[in-house]
Amino acid sequence: MIEITTLNHRYPNGKLALDSIDLSIKRGEFVVIAGRNGSGKSTLVRHLNALLLPSSGSVKVNGLCTKEKANLLGIRRTVGMVFQNPDSQFVGMTVEEDVAFGLENTEVAPEKIKLLVESTLRSMELSDHRNCSPRSLSGGQRQKVAISGVLVMEPEYMVFDEVTSMLDPVSKLEVLATIQQINEKGISIIHVTHRLEEAINADRLIVMDSGRIVLDGAPCEVFAHPDLVQKYGLELPPIVELSRRLSDAGILKKEVVLSKDDLVEELCQSISKT
Secondary structure: OEEEEEEEEEOOOOOEEEEEEEEEEOOOOEEEEEOOOOOOHHHHHOOOOOOOOOOEEEEEEOOEEOOOHHHHHHHHHHEEEEOOOHHHHOOOOOHHHHHHHHHHOOOOOHHHHHHHHHHHHHHOOOHHHOOOOHHHOOHHHHHHHHHHHHHOOOOOEEEEEOOOOOOOHHHHHHHHHHHHHHHHOOOEEEEEEOOHHHHOOOOEEEEEEOOEEEEEEOHHHHHOOHHHHHHOOOOOOHHHHHHHHHHHOOOOOOOOOOOHHHHHHHHHHHHHOO
16 A cells, blocks of 8 residues: 655745645555646655655555665565656667566566566567567557556556656557556556546546645546536546536436446436436
């Protein structure tokens, strides 16, 4: 479990970026952290693997405090980070070299490295590109290479910080599907975004504003407060907004619907009862 207690963080200029954050994330959870630019969401997740340290308060990963230097390697093996721009994470000349890099620097036996890299490339549908330069691939494929370089390390938690923001719509859907599949393997997901449609399949949606957690619950619970969502600079997913309008018009009984399939089912039930 990741346990955050009264976390405060100040930038070097003295500005308070995180204000008394209390949060716990369980093993296997799919958590989306959303908020407008400057809300503190990226600052928060950089504390999860000790890229940033608290000004006060504490962050513990499976009981290991991030402030203790002796815990750093164990924490970073446990919590993997994937960033917005995949090009900034590449170190290998080929896809295969890049994915293997982290394992080679943690004294993993060569035979195990080969097996882990092969398995990861296959699961990420990158086997055919193993000898390509990562930078020669499409945006979505490059992001999947960056994800593979973290996934191959077998972390318990993976943090995705705005990883879809530079992608076209098709690549974005592919990467989101990949994140969902990783979670289905039992790995905890912490996904940072400002697009609430990316929270549809999450177990939990956390909204931040001005360095604080202002909403925290299942997506359907958070979406049931559209005025608050909009107050904090976010927009409801189109399907959710449509379901709300249909509910307000008396066409749907259910106020919040999260997917197209659920909306069609609700409409069919409403029509059959008229």
